Amino acid sequence: MSANYNDAAKLLRDAYAGAAVAPLRNYLEPTDAAGAYAVQEINTRFWEAQGRRIVGRKAGLTAKAVQAQLGVDQPDFGVLFDDMQVADGGMLTPSRCIQPKAEAEIAFVLGADLPSPDTTPSDVAAAVGSVHAAIEIVDSRIAAWKITFADTVADNGSSAFFVLADDGLPLTGIDLEGAAMEMTVNGDVASTGVGAAALGNPLNAAAWLARTLAMRGEPLRAGDILLAGALGPMVALKDGDKVAARIGGVGRCSFTYAKE
Numbered sequence: 001m002s003a004n005y006n007d008a009a010k011l012l013r014d015a016y017a018g019a020a021v022a023p024l025r026n027y028l029e030p031t032d033a034a035g036a037y038a039v040q041e042i043n044t045r046f047w048e049a050q051g052r053r054i055v056g057r058k059a060g061l062t063a064k065a066v067q068a069q070l071g072v073d074q075p076d077f078g079v080l081f082d083d084m085q086v087a088d089g090g091m092l093t094p095s096r097c098i099q100p101k102a103e104a105e106i107a108f109v110l111g112a113d114l115p116s117p118d119t120t121p122s123d124v125a126a127a128v129g130s131v132h133a134a135i136e137i138v139d140s141r142i143a144a145w146k147i148t149f150a151d152t153v154a155d156n157g158s159s160a161f162f163v164l165a166d167d168g169l170p171l172t173g174i175d176l177e178g179a180a181m182e183m184t185v186n187g188d189v190a191s192t193g194v195g196a197a198a199l200g201n202p203l204n205a206a207a208w209l210a211r212t213l214a215m216r217g218e219p220l221r222a223g224d225i226l227l228a229g230a231l232g233p234m235v236a237l238k239d240g241d242k243v244a245a246r247i248g249g250v251g252r253c254s255f256t257y258a259k260e
Contacts (some may be wrong), residue, residue, distance in 0.1 A: 005035065009042035012155055015141035020098050023142055023151050030148035031071060039154035044079050055225055056080040057213065058136060059205045060157045061149075062198040062229025072149045075199065077209055078157025080225055088166045088253045091260055092137060100139045100160060100237045100257070103230035104183040104245035106176060106195060106202040107134035107164055110226065115219040119210035121203035129222070130168030131176075133251040135183070135243060136227050137161040138234060162227060165253035177201045180248040181231040185241050193232025195247075202228035 008027035015021045028035045048054065061067050061075045086092050111129025139160035142151050152158045179195035199205045205228040210220050220226070231247070237257045244254035 005038045005042060008039045008154060009046070012039070012141050013043055013046065015098070018095075018098060020141055020143040023146050023148065024154060028150040028154060030150055032150045033074075033153065036150040036153035040078070040156055043156065047081065052081040052083060054079055055082050055085070055223075056227070057209055057220065057224065058157055058159055058162070058227035059198070059209045059229045060152065060159075062205045070147070070149045070152070075205060075208055075229065076149065076153045076157055077212065078159040080159070080162065080227070084159065084161050086137070086161050086163045086255050088163055088255070090163070090255055092161055092255055092257050093259055094239050094257060095259075097137070097139050097160060097237070098141065099145060100137050101234040102183065102185075102237055102243050102257075103136050103138065103234035104181045104191065104193070104232060104247065105134045105136050105227050105230055106179065106198065106247060106250060107132045107162075108202070108206055108226045108228065109168060110220060110222050110224045113219060113221050114210040115214055117211050117214040119207050119214065121201065121207045124203050124206045124210060125171055127222075128171045131171050131174055131250055132168045133165040133245055133247045133253045134227055135163040135245045135253055135255065136230070137163075137237070162225075163253050163255045164225060165251045167251055169250065174249050176203060178248075179231075179250055181245065183232065183235065183243065183245045185235060185243050187242070190235045191232040193230070195231060197231045198229035205229045
């Protein structure tokens, strides 16, 4: 493993103390996917050794416009740890974040394993135990969000926290592509979108994730939480914000970004 990768990994870990760092140009080329995932993997193993538990994965860059912005033609993924989950209706303290933004998503909780590198959207649909409205709170340890593809991948997909609706539904009968999303901040509509924003259908994003992880020898398992990608623009958070997401046919969830 390159010493550079270890250095980059430690730089990102240290940034969680609250001081964002410069883009990782000294360590990674902007589109170096292999190197960026190597850095992510170093930190994943480090955090597991510290006692953090993996509960799922997130897909990112699932909108074609965002891929184009970062000069790539593929989504990315990050790891979800148990201590990243914020209770539905709960609080997230600003001191735990650097420059957070919220985005509404559709999430799946798997009822069966997805071990195949040839997983299709239909395979995912058959494996889904429940569908939930979700909010991902993304954050960047890179100053001013000046990220390349390699920066965000190395930085665990720019992940931070997530909210999962307490109430999940069976997948049967839900129009995932056409599901309308509305995210409000302090009661005002701040972002809108639709299920098709996530690679045409959130099941497509989940199938990409399943294939990618299976090929890496880390297949998705029953019980895993999958965040399938943003359905609309993300919104920067400020202290005191009350954020709620409603997804047609799926449900709603909320949290408050404020001191306890």
